[in-house]
Amino acid sequence: MTPDQLSSYLVIGAILFALGLFTVLTRRNAISVLMGVELILNSANVNYVAFSHFSSGNQAGQIYAIFVIMLAAAEAAVGLAIVLAIFQLFHTIDVEAAETLKG
Amino acid sequence: MDLSTAVFYLVCLITVISAGMVALSRNIIYSAFSLLGTFMGVAGLYIFLGADFVAAVQLLIYVGGILVLILFAVMLTHRITDVEITNRAAGRVPALILIGVFIVLLIQTVRETPWIKANEVVHAPTTAKIGDAFLYEYLLPFELASLVLLGAMIGAVVLSRKEIKE
Numbered sequence: 001m002t003p004d005q006l007s008s009y010l011v012i013g014a015i016l017f018a019l020g021l022f023t024v025l026t027r028r029n030a031i032s033v034l035m036g037v038e039l040i041l042n043s044a045n046v047n048y049v050a051f052s053h054f055s056s057g058n059q060a061g062q063i064y065a066i067f068v069i070m071l072a073a074a075e076a077a078v079g080l081a082i083v084l085a086i087f088q089l090f091h092t093i094d095v096e097a098a099e100t101l102k103g
Numbered sequence: 104m105d106l107s108t109a110v111f112y113l114v115c116l117i118t119v120i121s122a123g124m125v126a127l128s129r130n131i132i133y134s135a136f137s138l139l140g141t142f143m144g145v146a147g148l149y150i151f152l153g154a155d156f157v158a159a160v161q162l163l164i165y166v167g168g169i170l171v172l173i174l175f176a177v178m179l180t181h182r183i184t185d186v187e188i189t190n191r192a193a194g195r196v197p198a199l200i201l202i203g204v205f206i207v208l209l210i211q212t213v214r215e216t217p218w219i220k221a222n223e224v225v226h227a228p229t230t231a232k233i234g235d236a237f238l239y240e241y242l243l244p245f246e247l248a249s250l251v252l253l254g255a256m257i258g259a260v261v262l263s264r265k266e267i268k269e
Contacts, residue, residue, distance in 0.1 A: 001112075001115075002108060002111070003107060003108060003111040003151050004224070006218055006220075007213050007214060007218075008115075009148065009152065010213040011210055011213055012115055012118060012119065012148065014206055014209035014210055014213060015119055015122070015206065016118065016119075016122050016141070016145075017209070018202045018205055018206040018209070019119075019122040019123055019125065019126045019202075020122070020126075021202060021205070022126045022198055022199070022202045023125060023126045025194065025198040025201070025202075026126075026194055026195050026198045029131060031131065031135075031173060031176050031177055031180065032131060032134060034173065035125055035134060035135065035138055035173065036125075036126070038138065038165075038169065038173075039122055039125060039126075039138075039141065042141065042142070042145050042165075045145070045157075045161075046145060046148055046149075049148075049149055049152045049154045049157055050152055051218075052152075052154070053152040053153055053154065053224065054218070054220065054221060054224060055218060055219045055220065055221055056221060057221035057222065057223070057224075057225070059229055059232050059233055059236055060236075062154050062156070062157050062229060062233060063233060063236055063237070063241055065154070065157050066156075066157060066160055066233070067244065067248060069157075069160055069161065069164050069165065070164075070248050070251075070252065071248075071251070072164075072165075072169065073164050073168055073169055073252075073255075074251055074252055074254075074255035075255075076168075076169045076172055076173065077172065077255050077256065077258075077259040078255050078258050078259050078262065080172055080173065080175075080176040080259075081258070081259040081260075081262035081263040082262055083176055083180065084176065084179060084180065084262075084263050085262050085263060087179075087180045088265070093180050
């Protein structure tokens with residue numbers, strides 16, 4: 001684990017991904033689930049930038065990371081708007097409460 | 104151990120501990136504020152990887168935009184006093200087992216795969232190169248990205264406005 005090894009960054013990315021997946025799996029609050037998704041996207045970005053730095057030697061990975069950040073911003077805006085709409089309708093943001101479509 | 108290695112360990116520690124607090128904290132406000140530590144730590148990792156522009160973008164968009172949005176959503180949607188009800192977690196034990204197996208597999212893969220190494224690792228300013236790439240090689244995705252952002256903006260406005268019934 002030193003700053004000039006690829007594997008240390010990949011391990012950090014793996015830990016971030018696992019914690020994000022844990023958040024998405026266990027939380028019942030829709031905003032917490034969105035936070036978990038942000039963690040997962042960040043871990044993917046760490047991997048992109050690490051491979052761009054150590055393996056490819058060009059900037060393609062960094063450009064992909066910027067696109068992922070951009071899509072994360074769009075996802076957060078739309079996701080939180082949906083959460084607010086659900087809250088106005090059901091007065092809760094428990095993801096198990098919003099089950100009107102369930103037959 | 105020199106100074107940069109010590110700073111690297113500090114950044115890793117901040118990232119992992121605050122990500123753990125996001126996943127495990129009982130209070131959603133603490134979760135949201137720990138996300139700040141994770142985003143800052145990841146920006147620090149980008150700086151160690153020689154990606155100065157991506158680190159700046161991370162700070163501007165994640166810390167300045169997404170985190171503020173999440174905090175606003177937390178404030179708007181729940182009564183802060185009864186956090187026990189609003190930040191409930193379910194099925195922790197099976198999820199923990201699943202995640203444990205998963206992370207062992209991932210770290211095993213990271214350690215055993217012979218990754219391709221570049222001939223030389225450079226630390227140089229990247230902003231000019233990224234700008235060139237956006238305007239030549241990645242022009243179409245760049246323009247599509249602006250369309251996606253416009254669509255997301257209109258969608259968010261349509262979804263979150265109040266409907267007035269006549």
